[in-house]
Amino acid sequence: MAWPHVFQRVSLLSQFSHHHVVVFLLTFFSYSLLHASRKTFSNVKVSISEQWTPSAFNTSVELPVEIWSSNHLFPSAEKATLFLGTLDTIFLFSYAVGLFISGIVGDRLNLRWVLSFGMCSSALVVFVFGALTEWLHFYNKWLYCCLWIVNGLLQSTGWPCVVAVMGNWFGKAGRGVVFGLWSACASVGNILGACLASSVLQYGYEYAFLVTASVQFAGGIVIFFGLLVSPEEIGLSGIEAEENFEEDSHRPLINGGENEDEYEPNYSIQDDSSVAQVKAISFYQACCLPGVIPYSLAYACLKLVNYSFFFWLPFYLSNNFGWKEAEADKLSIWYDVGGIIGGTLQGFISDILQKRAPVLALSLLLAVGSLIGYSRSPNDKSINALLMTVTGFFIGGPSNMISSAISADLGRQELIQRSSEALATVTGIVDGSGSIGAAVGQYLVSLIRDKLGWMWVFYFFILMTSCTIVFISPLIVREIFSLVLRRQAYILRE
Template sequence: MAWPSIFQRGTLLSRFSHHHVVVFLLTFFSYSLLHASRKTFSNVKVSISKQWTPTAFNRSIEPEELWSSNHLFPSAEEATLFLGTLDTIFLFSYAVGLFISGIVGDRLNLRSVLSFGMCSSALVVFVFGTVTEWLHFYNKWLYCCLWIVNGLLQSTGWPCVVAVMGNWFGKAGRGAVFGLWSACASVGNILGACLASSVLQYGYEYAFLVTAAVQFAGGIVIFFGLLVSPEEIGLPGVEAEDHFEEDSHRPLINGAENEDDYEPNYSVQEGSTVAQVKAISLYQACCLPGVTLYSLAYACLKLVNYSFFFWLPFYLSNNFGWKEAEADKLSIWYDVGGIIGGTLQGFISDVLQKRAPVLALSLLLAIGSLVGYSRSPDNKSVNALLMAVTGFFIGGPSNMISSAISADLGRQELIQGSSEALATVTGIVDGTGSIGAAVGQYLVSLIQDNLGWMWVFYFFILMTSCTILFISPLIVRETCSLMRRRQARILSE
C-alpha cells in the first residue's frame, strides 16, 4: 500500500505556501457563509409556520386586517407542505444554476462570479426573510420567485470554490485536503444554526438579517482577496507539480478496466491535441469516465443528506416536542459527524489510492445508522450521539463525492492540459445531485404528512442503497485493482 508522498515528513510544509493557506481559508469560509444563509431557513421553519397560520389567540389580539394578511394557510400541515415546496423550488433552481454556473465559471473569472453570487444572494435572502416581515407583506408567489432567484445565485458558489481549490491543490493528498476542506458546508450549517438560535427570540426576520449581512461582507472580501490560481502570482500550477509525483499517470479516477494497461486515448476535441484543450462542453464533460455514475449516485445521496439539512430541526421539534432553539443547536451534531467522516474517509482513500471502496463501506454502515437513528429515544444525549454517527456515514461520503471526487473527475488524465474543465464537471455532479435532492424534499413532506416519520427513514434507506447500486461497477473495478496490487506486492516480497 503506497503512502501518499504529501504525508511524508517535511513534505506538507514545503509543498504548501502561505498562499495555499489563504486560498483554503477564503474558499472554505465563502461557501460556509452561503450554507449558513441556507441553514437559516431550515432553522426557523417552525417560527415561519406559526407566523403564516395565526392561532385564534392571535386573532383576538391583532387587528383583523393584520390577521388576514398573515393568514396564508388555514392549518400548520398546509404551511409545512408549502415549506417543503419552497425547498424543492430552491433546489431545482439551484440544480439548473449549477449546470450553468460550471460552464460560466470555466469561461469567466472565478473570483468575480463567486463574489457576485455571494453578494446578490445575500440581498435576496434579506428581502425574503427580513423585508417582507418588517412590511408584513406575505405572498406565496413572491416567496417562490425570490427562492428561485436565490437558488440560481447560490449555485455560483460550489463550482467556483472547487475549481479554485483544484487549481491550487494537486492529486497527492487530495482526499485528505479536500475531505477537511469540504467541512465548509457543515461548518456553515453550524454557523447558521448558532446565528439563528442566538437572535430567534427577537423574531425570525433577524436571523435572516444577520446571516445575509455576514454573507454580503464575505463576498466583498472574496472579490479583493482571492487568488484563482497559482499562475496569477507566478507559482507553478498543480499539473506541473503532479508531473513529478510517483504514479502521476495512474489517476484515482479512470475508465480503464485494467489500470496497468491504461493509456490515455480519449480526446475531448477531435482533431486537436489534449494540450490545446481549453473549455469543454457539457456533453464532453458528461462523457468523461465516472462522471455519469457518480452524478447519479450523488443524486440519491444528496437527497438524504439535504433532507437532514432541511428537515432535521423541524423533525426534532415536531417529533419530540423540543423547543426550536434547542433543536437548532442539537442538529449541529449531524454536521460534526459529517466533518469527521469526510476528513477521515478522504485520508483513507488517499492511502488506498481508491475512492469507491471507502464510499461503499461507509454507505453500508450508513444504512445501519439510519435504522438506529429512526428508533432514537426521547433523550437529547442519545439522539445527539446517533445523529453524529449518521452524519459520519452519510455526510462523509457526500462531502467526498462533491469535492475530492469531483476534483479527480475534472482533472483526470484524459483531459490533462485543460484548465477549463473542473468547474463544468463539478457543476454536473452537484447539479445532478441537487435535482435528486429537490425531488426528495417534496417527497419527504408528502411521506411525512401521509405516513409518518418512520416511512421517511425507510425512504432514506432506499436512496442510500441506490447510491451503492449506481457506483457498484466502480466499486468492483477498484476493489479488484486493490486485490491485484496486493497480490503483486506479495509475489515481489
C-alpha cells in the same frame, strides 16, 4: 503497499504555502456564508408563519388591526407552514438547475467574478425577501416564490466555483484529507446561520435576514478583492506541472484506463501558446467523462438521504420522542459532527489507498447498518446522539467526499488534463444531480411519513443508500481489482 508513500504525501502537504491557506479559508467561509443564509430561513420559519397569519387570538405578534388584511396571507399557521415547505422545494429545484448552468459559466469566466457576483446578488435577494418586504409591510406569495427561485439560481454559483478553485490549488497528494476537512464548510455554515439568527431574532425575524445578508455581502466583496483563482495568477506553477513529475504511484485517483499496467507518464512540455488556448469542454463532453454519470446518479440517491436528515431530523426528534424543539435542534448537530469526521478520515484513507470507490463502498455498507440501528434508537438523548453521530459518519462522510474530492478528481483526470477546463462543469453536474434527488426526496419523505410512518422513511433511506452502491459498483469492482494487482506486484518485488 501504499503505506510507504504516506510519509511522502505528508511531506507534500507540508509544502503548502500561505497562499494555499488563504485560498482554503476564503473558499471555506464563502460557502459557509451561503449555507448560513439557507439555515437562517429554516430557523425563522415559526416567526414568519406567525407573521403571515395574524389574528385576534395571535398574541405572539402585536400588530395594529388596520394592517391585518395586508399580511393575512394564510387562514392558519398550518397553511403558512405548507407554503414555507413549498418554498424549500422551489429553492432546491432552482438550485439544482442553477448548478448545471453555473458549472458551465464557471469554466468560461473568471471564477472569482462568478463567486463574488453570486454571493453579493444572493445577499441582496435575501435582504429583499426577509427584511425589505417586512419593513414595507408588502406581502405577496408570488413575489416570495420568484425571489426564492432567483436566490436558488444565485446560490448555485457557490459550490462549483469553490470546488474548482480548490482543485486548482490542491493536487492529488492529500486531496482526500484536505477536501474532507474543507467540506465541513456546509456544517459550519449551518452553525453560523443558527447563531446569527438566534442572536437577533428577539428583535424580529427581518433582522435575522438583515444580519445574514450583510455578512454574506461583505464576504462577497472580500472574495472579489482577495481570492486567487489559481497559482498561475501569482506566477507559481500549476498543479498539473507538479503532478506530471510525480512517480507512478501518484497517478490520478480517477483514471479512464482499464489496466494500470498500461499507464505511461507523460512528461511533454506545453508551450505558452497552447496554455493560453485552454478552453472549457461542453456539457455533453463533461457527462461523457469516465465516472461522471455513475457518481452523479449515486450522489442523487445519497444527497437525498443526507439532505433529508438535514431538513427532517429536528422535526423527527420532536415528533417521535416528544423532545422540545430547542433540544432537538441542538441534538441534531451531532449528525453534522459525524459527517465532518467521516469525510476527513475517509478522505485520508482514500489518499493512502489512492482509490476512492472501495472506501465509499465500505462506508455505505456500514451506513445501511447504522440506519437500521438509528431507526430503533431508544428514548435516550445520549444513545440517540451517539447513533446519530455514527450515522452521520457513514452517510455524511461519503456525501462530502463525492461532492468535493471526487468531483475534483473527475474534473482533472488525464483525458482532459492537458487541453481543457472541466472542473466547475463536472462539479455542477454531480452536485446538480444530487440536488434534484434531494428536492424529490423532500416530497417523498413527507408523503411516506404521512401514509406509512417513520419506520418506512428509514426503509426508504436504506433503499436509496443501497442504490448509491449499485450505481458505482462497476467502479468499485475495477478499483478493488486494481488494488489486488498492485498488492501482487508489490509482493513479487519483495
